[in-house]
Amino acid sequence: MKIGELAKRTEVPTRMLRYYEEQGLITPTRQPNGYREYDEYLVDRVRKIRGLLDSGIPTRIIGSMLPCLNQPQEIVVADPDPELREMLVRERDRMTERIALLEHHCHAITRYIDAMDRSLTATTESAYRNDPRP
Template identity: 55%
Template sequence: MKIGELAARTGVSRRLLRYYEEQGLITPSRALNGYREYGEPHVDVVLQIKGLLDAGLPTRIIQQLLPCLDKPQEIYAPDVKPEMIATLQREQARLSQRIEFLTRNRDAIAGYLDTVLKRQSANTESRAAS
């Protein structure tokens, strides 16, 4: 498949796919005309990269992790160095803090929305009774 189809299937822009290639995260083959060609496995790899970036991991760490990722959500680790373990532990702790912060914000917004909706409902009922 060409870069446009990969972009459409993964929701990742062509420009970002070229950046992934620059960073050594994906390696397309080249057609005789020089166009990039991607196989079906690239879809899973790009989605995995996208998920790891969304989680806040930098590309340098993703590059080290990709060889350990067989399929999305299936991880094997044949040879993990202590530095990688330390880096991943720091990233995990950072993400846990971020999740806690987002959860508090979500709960605060839900409480505010609940209060606003109850008041709105009470006001509507009050007007209907008048």
Template identity: 50%
Template sequence: MRIGELSRQTGVPVRLLRYYEDQGLLRPDRSANGYRAYEPADVPRVTQIRGLIDAGVPTAIIRDILPCLDDPGTIVLTDPAPGVIAALEQHRLMIDARIQCLSRNRDAISRYLRAIDSRELAG
């Protein structure tokens, strides 16, 4: 598939797909006319890349761990590059902190909405 189709299927802008390629996260084939040619397997890969980036994991670390995550349900153990384990542990702590913050905010919004609902029912 071409880059536009991959963009449509994943919701990731073409510009970001090119950036992922520049960062070594995607390696599309090139057709005779020079167009990028993506495989269907690139759809879940792009989704996984996007999720890791959204979680705050830098592309350098994603590049190191992607070979271990080729099948989203299976982890293949490889020897990580120096510093990758420490960086992943740090990002896991950051993700945990974000989850806690989001949970607190969700709970506060829920309490606010319940208060509004009970006020409307009483009024």
């Protein structure tokens, strides 16, 4: 498929797809006219790249991380590189830290929103019901 279709299917702008290619994360083939040609399996790959980037992992690391996430059912590691393992442990630990932090702030913000809502329902009778929290 061409870049536009991939962009639509992955919701990643074409600009970014070209950028990921520049960073060596995906390598589409080229049609005779110079257009990029993307294989089906790249849809999934691009989605993973986005997920990892959104998780705060830099492209440089994503490159060696991606193969680890191809887990059909049973993970079989042929040649476990101790350096890679160390990197993965380090990144995973950073991720769990980030999760804790995010949850903390998430709760704080939720509490604040609730306080806003309480102050509203206290003054004006039942307004702003566009996002009620159970």
